[in-house]
Amino acid sequence: MGFRLSKIYTRTGDTGETGLADGRRVAKDHPRVEAMGEVDTLNSHIGLLIAELQALADRHPGFGDVIAVLEPCQHRLFDLGGELAMPDYQALQVAEIERLEQAIDRWNEVLGPLENFILPGGSKLVAQAHICRSLARSAERRCQQLNAEEPVRKVGLAYINRMSDLLFVAARVIARHQNVSEVLWQAAPKQAE
Template identity: 40%
Template sequence: MKIYTKTGDKGETSLVAGVRVLKFADRVEAYGTCDEANSQIGLALSLLPESVDWKELREVFHVIQTKLFHVGAELATPEGKKVGWPIGEEDVTFLEGQIDKLDADLPALTNFVLPGGHPAAAAFHVSRTMVRRAERKAVHVAQQEQVNQSVVKYLNRLSDYLFVVARHINKQTATAEQTLHE
């Protein structure tokens, strides 16, 4: 199978089940943003320093990146079509558990944290903002068509998790967090 199909040469693409839409359709924007965020997470993971054992974090991110692919698949599935890998409340709960686990070991927030710090942490902050954009686009789609509400919740929790991961990386690498000056 060739990587190029030439079916998108006129500005259209296929959703799941072969439904053709313009490449700038809201669903395409939403799942495309999930793909961007997933790629950015991969970049962020590649920046983790080897001086710390990140095995458990990498295992969690393997699950998250797979689920983010599933979120994209849900957003690429038109209303009324069967979703191959549905996102459920258990996926949201999984993220909440991971947030609680990492957050318990972090200093309490007393001010807004500016994105940055260790390069890996900064990259996870960028991932966070991309996931927030994906969430906004998913909400926009949900205003027009039926969208599994667990998808929106998952994206919301994922951005929270990415924030906590960035703080965790800064702590593990002894990199000071910068906060907002008032």
Template identity: 40%
Template sequence: MSDANQNHDKKFQDPNIAINRVYTRKGDAGTTRLVGGQKVMKSAARIETYGTVDELNAVVGAARQTIAEVYAGQPGFEGLSGQLFKVQHQLFNLGSVLATLPEDVGPMMPRVDADDVAELEALIDQYNQDCPPLRSFVLPGGTRLNVELHLARTVCRRAERLAVGLGESEEVDPQAIAYLNRLSDAFFVWSRWASIAAGSDEVLWDPNV
């Protein structure tokens, strides 16, 4: 890749961290530090919010692993895995900015932005074209990947609720909330697409079961 392309592709600063040991004993009193150095309780709303984003990242990783183990070589699944991989990096960007007080956020600090939200909307439309109209609500099931993507959807919704709650008392980038909102919709559509692409019937809600 040429230097010109590297500069064009680089939107945020590279990580500047050194992890030399896993435990430090500094959090035994129930506190942790934000990116700007401020000490806060681990029960703080900001910590709960970006911790849930981290949890979501792990669930997305599980879905990607399922694709690698079960659907390798099957049409469309490599593309879905690539989209989920990009989401994992974007979630880390989101967690980074959530772990930083607004006054400490620099112009090159990783974050999600309006372009990321627009890209999710385009992906939702693209994958939804392959899904038939719904005649009922769907239940997680049919395939393991479907369930994992639904799990990602529900964790994403929780992260969105926490971000909204955090925004009631502290400043939160509105693009962060918009991103989580669209991402949960994307997980729903991806769960449906994955079942259909795998040849599995969707599990529909029947209130009379």
């Protein structure tokens, strides 16, 4: 991309509208802008997760694989944001979804089957991975809301869906490498009638 921002503030959004790359002006709460914002929030939290993993990677060598899987995700999420900002722009490829699925399958082989629901906790890193997972679900909902009004490429919808799956399994992998027990959900006791 040759275009770079030379000025950060433009004052054109002060009235509650923003410009899209195709020249349209839309409200800042337009479904397209909402979807772009949720993808950006997810990307920011993944950046935080990666930074925290990197800080501990020397003590937990298994984090290197998680980092290697997550780092390209930030670039692909930026691509998805670009597709949302420029509806004719196409950057995401099916091969990237396959890459996520391969990582999920590889990690699940080591983890084994999930026998109970787990809660987002056990360590700060595990909780951060679950925050990312829940933000991926939120981004997916916003993308689906947009898709109901204006088409979103199927590969983008599939990618954001697979991201939440990947982050769920990543949380479990992180717990394993930290030797932290997963927090198992305990159903509320049933009341006698």
